[in-house]
Amino acid sequence: DVKVTQSSRYLVKRTGEKVFLECVQDMDHENMFWYRQDPGLGLRLIYFSYDVKMKEKGDIPEGYSVSREKKERFSLILESASTNQTSMYLCASSLPLLVNTATDTQYFGPGTRLTVL
Amino acid sequence: AQRVTQPEKLLSVFKGAPVELKCNYSYSGSPELFWYVQYSRQRLQLLLRHISRESIKGFTADLNKGETSFHLKKPFAQEEDSAMYYCALLDNYGQNFVFGPGTRLSVLP
Numbered sequence: 538d539v540k541v542t543q544s545s546r547y548l549v550k551r552t553g554e555k556v557f558l559e560c561v562q563d564m565d566h567e568n569m570f571w572y573r574q575d576p577g578l579g580l581r582l583i584y585f586s587y588d589v590k591m592k593e594k595g596d597i598p599e600g601y602s603v604s605r606e607k608k609e610r611f612s613l614i615l616e617s618a619s620t621n622q623t624s625m626y627l628c629a630s631s632l633p634l635l636v637n638t639a640t641d642t643q644y645f646g647p648g649t650r651l652t653v654l
Numbered sequence: 655a656q657r658v659t660q661p662e663k664l665l666s667v668f669k670g671a672p673v674e675l676k677c678n679y680s681y682s683g684s685p686e687l688f689w690y691v692q693y694s695r696q697r698l699q700l701l702l703r704h705i706s707r708e709s710i711k712g713f714t715a716d717l718n719k720g721e722t723s724f725h726l727k728k729p730f731a732q733e734e735d736s737a738m739y740y741c742a743l744l745d746n747y748g749q750n751f752v753f754g755p756g757t758r759l760s761v762l763p
Binding site: 570572574576579580582595596625627643645648 | 686688690692697698699700703738740742744751753756
C-alpha cells in the first residue's frame with residue numbers, strides 16, 4: 538500500500554517563525570502536492586511538483602514556498618508564519634498521467650494541523 | 655479513529671444510467687462530509703458539501719447518520735462525469751481531515 542507520511546500531526550508556532558512541513562512518500566511517485574483545508578472551504582492547492590527540483594504554483598501560493606530535492610520528499614515552507622496560515626495542511630502524491638491507468642489517484646497523508654499564534 | 659471507505663475502486667456505467675458512488679465513514683461525532691472530484695489532467699476540486707445541501711452538476715449526496723453513509727448519486731450519468739471521486743470527512747473540531755481511497759467513475763457511450 539502507498540504510504541504518505543507527514544512529519545507532525547500538530548504544530549504550534551509563533552507569528553514570524555519559519556516553519557517547515559515535511560512530507561514523504563514511499564511509492565516512487567513523481568507527483569506531489571500540498572493543500573490546505575479550512576472549515577467551510579474546500580481543499581485548496583498551494584504548490585505541486587512533477588519531478589525532483591520542479592515546482593509549480595497552485596491556487597494560493599502566496600506566503601509559501603516548497604522544496605523537492607529528493608523524489609520521495611516534498612517540503613512546504615512558511616518563511617514567516619502568520620495567523621492566517623493557521624490551517625490543516627495535507628500532502629498527497631500520485632503517479633504521472635502517462636504511466637498509470639488510474640492516473641488521477643492521489644494518496645493523501647494524515648495532515649498536519651498548524652496553529653500560528 | 656476516523657475512517658472513510660469507498661468500496662469500489664472502479665465503477666463503470668452507460669451514459670444515461672443512474673450512478674451511485676458509495677461512501678461510508680466511521681466517526682462518533684458529527685462530521686462534515688465532502689465529495690471531491692478530479693477530472694483527467696485537472697486539479698482536485700470540491701464537488702459538494704453535505705452542510706450546503708446543494709446539487710452540483712446534477713449530483714446530490716445525503717448524509718445518513720444511521721448508516722454512516724454519504725453516497726453520491728446522479729440520476730443520469732454523462733460521459734463528462736468520468737473522473738476520480740473522493741469522499742472526505744472533517745471532524746467536528748476541524749482537527750482531522752480524512753480522505754477515502756477514491757472511486758474511478760467511467761461513463762461509457
